[in-house]
Amino acid sequence: MSVLLIEAFYGGSHKQLMDLLQEELQDDCVLCTLPAKKWHWKARTAALYFMQTVPTSTNYRILFASSVLNLAELAALRPDLGKLKKVLYFHENQLAYPVQKCQERDFQYGYNQILSCLVADVVVFNSAFNMESFLTSIGKFMKLIPDHRPKDLEKIIRPKCQVLYFPVRFPDVSRFMPEHKLAHLEKVIGVKRNGDAYRLEGLPGQQKSRALGGLMKNSNAHHESGLCEAQPGLCTSQHEGLPSPLTAPAGLNKSEPSESTNPCQEEDKQHLTFNLSNILSGRDYQQRPLHVAWPHRWEHDKDPETFFKVLLKLKEKDLPFHVSVLGEAFTEIPDIFSEAKKALGSSVLHWGYLPSKDDYFQALCLADVVISTAKHEFFGVAMVEAVHCGCYPLCPKALVYPEIFPAEYLYSTPEQLFKRLQNFCKRPDIVRKHLYKGETAGFSWAALGGKFRSLLAAEPREDL
Helix, strand or coil: CCEEEEEEEECHHHHHHHHHHHHHHHHHEEEEEEECCCHHHHHHHHHHHHHHHCCCCCCCCEEEEECCCCHHHHHHHCHHHHCCEEEEEECCCCCCCCCCCHHHCCHHHHHHHHHHHHHCCEEEECCHHHHHHHHCCHHHHHCCCCCCCCCCHHHHHHHHEEECCCCECCCCCHHHCCHHHHHHHHHHHCCCECCECCCCCCCCHHHHHHHHHHCCCCCECCCCCCCCCCEECCCCCCCECCCCCCCCCCCCCCCCCCCCCCHHHHHHHHHCCCCHHHHCCHHHHHCCCEEEEEECCCCHHHCHHHHHHHHHHHHHCCCCEEEEEECCCCCCCCCHHHHHHHHHHHHEEEECCCCCHHHHHHHHHCCCEEECCCCCCCCCHHHHHHHHCCCEEEEECCCCHHHHCCHHHEECCHHHHHHHHHHHHHCCHHHHCCCCCCCCHHHEHHHHHHHHHHHCCCCCCCCC
16 A cells, blocks of 8 residues: 545545545555545644544555645644655646636745645646646735735746646446437547557448447446545455447336435436437437537536526527536525526426436536636646547637637637527537537547556655
8 A cells, every 4th residue: 555545525426436536546545535525624734633543654645735734734733744756736727717706815834835835745736727826826816915925936836847647547438329429429439549549440330339338337427425534455446347239228218316415406307308219319418409508517617507598598588498507506596596496497408417427428428518617727638528528629719728629619709609608509509510620539548547556656765
């Protein structure tokens, strides 16, 4: 157990990354977590909790943690951990994080991340946008200190920094796809499959169909959050591959036990009522209205107000569309969600969090367009996964998106977003015939796994 994995906010993409690393490292790691609740308190107090709960071991060589943890505090409270090679991974940074009101920003969160960088041996960001927005904001951020300000912190921290994209393990979703998406997939598969390179041009039809089901394994793990003790190896994981697309999935629409206890979304579990025999019929599907997906957290930084404003404008013009509002809600849900659900009425196809990965990927596969209206995004796993499921992406021409998506999928204003959707509502065949012109393979575990393994290679320090 040479690698110590610590996640103070074990949910969403933070959980995905830790689960993936744990699966790869197996018995060579220990995972310590806190549940993905009350983020502000985790950022403030997690180090003290882990001081008491992380077991001591002479085998540790590397500590890998996300930037939610105050690494400086933990290193001081546990000198044995402070001696390790410390890798800090930034899913997001607090220096560029939007707040509803300027005075609401808590200086301590950004300050903690700066301290953690100073203590870390390697600082890793999930995108160049994330890294540059953090580093170039340090100077301005430190000017909030009224006097005796520290200097040259960016120069000290930058040499430690590198970009290593979030590694997505793309599942095989071909069994969920309507016929026109399967046709597109086979065109792409003829050369390669997202995440892994394969040559299939010469395979007979039956062998190619079989290959479609076997190229990728689904790392669909369903964990319970809030593990209060260290867990060695894979004792918290169960990884099951998706069935072959040649086999009709049994109980496809049965949801697995929910990890979310939010009562505001409980009723919405009934809304996933896709009829596969109709939707997967090419003749029927092509006649359906445009299907828009929004797979993001129900929080203000994802700007649901702009999204719903655009959809309601489409509805006012009597343009036909369906919408699936996915993503997870937490304690405080913006009022716009209940208001929009009522106003959108019969246009809503699904509303709420899908705890089952099968149901989630099925919903994305049956959508035509995936939209982001985010005011905050440092990578965007949900958008990349949706593109893998054959959705046409529409993203702001800002934040990380120009780094991930080609220019034709970006919009500059809500009005531009409305015009694009207006055209698609009138001609949904445009997006259904479209072949995505970007590339997702570079964000796959197949492409990035080796770099993560090198990052976590045991490199004992001389003073151990």
